[in-house]
Amino acid sequence: MTVMITLEAAPTGTGRGKALAAGLLLTGLVVAAALLSLVWTPYDPTAINVAGRLAAPSATHWFGTDAYGRDVFSHVLAGARSALGVALAAVGVGAGVGVPLGLLAAGRRGWVEEGTMRGSDVVFAFPALITAVLIAALCGPGAVDAIAAIGLFNIPVFAKVARAAALGVWARDYTLAARLGGKSGGRISLEHVLPNIAGLLLVQATIQLSLGIIADAGLSFVGLGTQAPRPSWGRMLADSQTLAGQAPWLVLFPGLAVVAAVLGFNLLGEGLRARLAPKRGA
Amino acid sequence: MALLDIRDFSLSVDGRAILNAVSLTVEPGQIVALVGASGSGKSMTALSVLGLAPAGAHAQGSIRLDGRELTTLTDRQMDAVRGRDVGLVFQEPMTALNPVLSIGAQVAETVRVHGTAGRAEAARVADAMLARVGLPADRFPRSRRPHELSGGQRQRVAIAAALALKPKLLIADEPTTALDVTTQARILGLLVDLVRQDGLGLLLISHDLALVSRVADRVVVLHEGAVVEAGEPATVFAAPQHPYTRRLLAATEPARQRPDVLPAPVQPPLLVAEGIVRDYPLPRAGWWSKPAHLRAVDQASLAVHRGESVGIVGESGSGKSTLLRTLLAADAPQAGAVRLLDQPWSAAPEAARRPLRRHVQMVFQDPVGSFDPRWRVERLVAEPLALLDAPLTPALRRARVEELLTQVGLAPADADRHPHEFSGGQRQRIAIARALAVQPDLIALDEATSALDVLTRAQILDLLGDLSRRLGLAYLVVSHDLAVVRALTDRLLVMRQGHIVEEGPTLQVLSQPQHPYTASLLAATPTLAAQVA
Numbered sequence: 019m020t021v022m023i024t025l026e027a028a029p030t031g032t033g034r035g036k037a038l039a040a041g042l043l044l045t046g047l048v049v050a051a052a053l054l055s056l057v058w059t060p061y062d063p064t065a066i067n068v069a070g071r072l073a074a075p076s077a078t079h080w081f082g083t084d085a086y087g088r089d090v091f092s093h094v095l096a097g098a099r100s101a102l103g104v105a106l107a108a109v110g111v112g113a114g115v116g117v118p119l120g121l122l123a124a125g126r127r128g129w130v131e132e133g134t135m136r137g138s139d140v141v142f143a144f145p146a147l148i149t150a151v152l153i154a155a156l157c158g159p160g161a162v163d164a165i166a167a168i169g170l171f172n173i174p175v176f177a178k179v180a181r182a183a184a185l186g187v188w189a190r191d192y193t194l195a196a197r198l199g200g201k202s203g204g205r206i207s208l209e210h211v212l213p214n215i216a217g218l219l220l221v222q223a224t225i226q227l228s229l230g231i232i233a234d235a236g237l238s239f240v241g242l243g244t245q246a247p248r249p250s251w252g253r254m255l256a257d258s259q260t261l262a263g264q265a266p267w268l269v270l271f272p273g274l275a276v277v278a279a280v281l282g283f284n285l286l287g288e289g290l291r292a293r294l295a296p297k298r299g300a
Numbered sequence: 301m302a303l304l305d306i307r308d309f310s311l312s313v314d315g316r317a318i319l320n321a322v323s324l325t326v327e328p329g330q331i332v333a334l335v336g337a338s339g340s341g342k343s344m345t346a347l348s349v350l351g352l353a354p355a356g357a358h359a360q361g362s363i364r365l366d367g368r369e370l371t372t373l374t375d376r377q378m379d380a381v382r383g384r385d386v387g388l389v390f391q392e393p394m395t396a397l398n399p400v401l402s403i404g405a406q407v408a409e410t411v412r413v414h415g416t417a418g419r420a421e422a423a424r425v426a427d428a429m430l431a432r433v434g435l436p437a438d439r440f441p442r443s444r445r446p447h448e449l450s451g452g453q454r455q456r457v458a459i460a461a462a463l464a465l466k467p468k469l470l471i472a473d474e475p476t477t478a479l480d481v482t483t484q485a486r487i488l489g490l491l492v493d494l495v496r497q498d499g500l501g502l503l504l505i506s507h508d509l510a511l512v513s514r515v516a517d518r519v520v521v522l523h524e525g526a527v528v529e530a531g532e533p534a535t536v537f538a539a540p541q542h543p544y545t546r547r548l549l550a551a552t553e554p555a556r557q558r559p560d561v562l563p564a565p566v567q568p569p570l571l572v573a574e575g576i577v578r579d580y581p582l583p584r585a586g587w588w589s590k591p592a593h594l595r596a597v598d599q600a601s602l603a604v605h606r607g608e609s610v611g612i613v614g615e616s617g618s619g620k621s622t623l624l625r626t627l628l629a630a631d632a633p634q635a636g637a638v639r640l641l642d643q644p645w646s647a648a649p650e651a652a653r654r655p656l657r658r659h660v661q662m663v664f665q666d667p668v669g670s671f672d673p674r675w676r677v678e679r680l681v682a683e684p685l686a687l688l689d690a691p692l693t694p695a696l697r698r699a700r701v702e703e704l705l706t707q708v709g710l711a712p713a714d715a716d717r718h719p720h721e722f723s724g725g726q727r728q729r730i731a732i733a734r735a736l737a738v739q740p741d742l743i744a745l746d747e748a749t750s751a752l753d754v755l756t757r758a759q760i761l762d763l764l765g766d767l768s769r770r771l772g773l774a775y776l777v778v779s780h781d782l783a784v785v786r787a788l789t790d791r792l793l794v795m796r797q798g799h800i801v802e803e804g805p806t807l808q809v810l811s812q813p814q815h816p817y818t819a820s821l822l823a824a825t826p827t828l829a830a831q832v833a
Binding site for chain 2: 190191192194195196197198199200201202210213214
């Protein structure tokens with residue numbers, strides 16, 4: 019008996035199939051919002067209009083306006099771009115550094131593995147928030163600060179997942195066959211190991227994306243992420259704290275946006291995990 | 301009245317016929333062996349008795365247990381039958397047991413699920429049952445978990461769980477197939493003793509005719525879902541009526557593929573190993589304690605000459621696979637050295653070994669794990685071709701793969717398929733094609749036929765014998781299966797606990813063993829000849 023990871027159609031109508039569909043829908047919405055904001059928003063998200071401040075949602079301003087009269091809908095659309103951008107870049111940093119480290123650890127074993135994994139533990143022990151404060155203190159706050167902090171947090175996650183999955187592949191006889199075929203550890207890692215753990219890494223990436231969106235919102239909430247006047251969901255929430263009773267739409271819509279994005283990526287990850295689930299090999 | 305009476309039972313799953321009018325009976329106190337190759341419907345028969353046929357199954361005919369018709373029972377009624385009236389022992393004791401439950405709780409659980417027994421009573425029954433299967437409480441505390449036991453001990457726990465409720469019928473599905481020969485003999489002996497003492501009926505499912513011939517009162521041969529022959533083992537095996545039974549019998553003791561008289565070895569040897577020591581690190585007791593080691597191979601020396609087939613036999617944990625990995629320079633030895641073609645091999649850096657790698661290739665045990673599931677056969681078989689000095693053009697590569705596939709009895713078009721589309725025997729053929737790709741002098745076969753049923757095993761052994769004769773190949777055959785080394789090797793090494801305890805010409809070692817361990821291995825291995833004679 020063996021366990022094989024294959025991508026094949028999940029049975030339709032199952033709970034997991036629904037999770038995948040819902041995840042695709044929600045993330046699709048968020049990605050569409052981010053892309054749309056590149057070419058069009060109903061208003062300039064940063065245009066101030068003091069006369070029309072704190073207007074309730076209406077046909078002209080779907081999500082209302084904030085304390086400076088800026089259009090909340092435009093702001094939410096543009097905020098999707100920044101949230102996705104930071105989370106994606108952070109996953110890129112995490113996977114780009116973490117996956118090769120994990121593959122190296124699994125391929126070389128011994129002190130290389132020990133060193134990589136203990137190093138991962140050390141990085142892992144640092145909360146992203148503290149890292150962000152440190153980086154902000156050194157280079158000043160901003161989107162790059164958020165990307166670096168969240169990316170750093172992602173590195174050990176990808177390193178550990180990649181190593182654990184790669185060790186499973188290395189235990190299979192076909193890697194020994196490849197070695198007897200004269201292939202180096204690095205080449206086997208690329209040709210055999212990476213393709214066989216790619217599905218798992220993809221699932222992990224969607225989960226890290228959702229964590230990245232929360233972390234980005236959190237960092238910009240405390241003023242360490244994307245800086246004004248560039249729109250971000252976290253800062254929208256922070257700005258509207260004192261106005262929540264008076265203009266609840268200011269909290270509601272960016273809050274919903276964060277929930278949609280996080281839920282979407284989580285459901286997507288869950289659905290993908292089910293599809294890529296280990297199957298008994300035929 | 302028969303205890304179990306299966307009459308004209310047919311089963312189809314999604315319109316595909318699995319069983320075709322199977323009839324068999326088991327009397328109280330009788331041991332009935334159900335034999336056949338994989339896919340013959342043996343296990344499906346057992347599952348049908350337990351009402352566990354897969355979804356989409358359509359059944360016809362009758363199964364009666366003690367006069368009670370089982371096919372018409374509801375799932376809930378069947379729940380009461382399973383475990384209480386019919387006990388079941390599986391092939392793989394590790395997966396059949398729950399890894400987080402202690403062995404005491406494991407057995408007590410079945411008692412509590414079915415019986416009216418309270419917690420204390422169930423524990424007492426479990427304790428007594430475990431003692432009966434040879435696991436006394438003083439040596440095997442009931443708090444042990446399955447992973448702390450050997451394979452044979454785990455199977456004892458499974459048997460205790462199956463018998464704890466005193467069922468009338470026990471179904472054992474390949475109960476000893478996953479075990480070493482000496483353990484196999486002990487477990488089978490235990491099973492038979494218990495069944496005889498309690499007067500149970502036993503339906504013993506096996507692909508191993510020699511094994512069942514020892515104990516069965518009656519043999520039922522199943523082929524493609526139909527009973528082709530049934531009777532007393534002595535009669536069936538001495539004068540088989542059906543051609544399929546004859547094929548099974550012939551395959552049980554596969555024909556010898558090597559000359560009985562050995563030619564003088566060609567000097568110098570192809571591969572020489574001297575004083576190989578291989579240690580595995582054990583987990584440290586504490587941070588500052590000295591690292592402990594398990595010595596898997598201790599001072600092993602051997603030589604393989606051109607065109608020669610050398611066997612290494614031993615039970616699991618004897619170090620034979622570890623030794624093989626060292627001989628192939630997949631692992632480095634802690635002491636000793638391996639030389640290949642009179643050049644440094646184990647001591648050389650990988651860069652220096654690479655030009656020599658094409659001289660030794662390997663076929664693995666697991667027909668599934670041997671191949672990257674994402675690759676097509678063409679790429680898989682061609683993988684070692686990277687060892688050639690000049691890379692082949694795609695057209696030449698394709699032609700070479702097709703030639704190799706033909707050589708091992710597959711079709712050239714199979715190159716475009718994925719490994720999961722093939723049966724176990726076909727996959728071993730692909731593995732052999734891959735090993736042959738670079739025209740090696742030596743192929744290591746690590747339990748290459750262990751995952752196959754007897755018929756397929758015989759076919760693969762035929763192929764290997766034929767290839768060695770045509771290509772002058774040398775083999776290094778690692779196996780726990782004496783029938784395999786008898787068929788395929790010239791010389792034999794017997795390994796036990798990391799040591800080579802005996803070495804000599806295969807036929808001589810198997811007919812006049814010098815070491816008591818070899819003698820015990822031979823005694824534990826069932827043969828048909830002993831039964832029929």
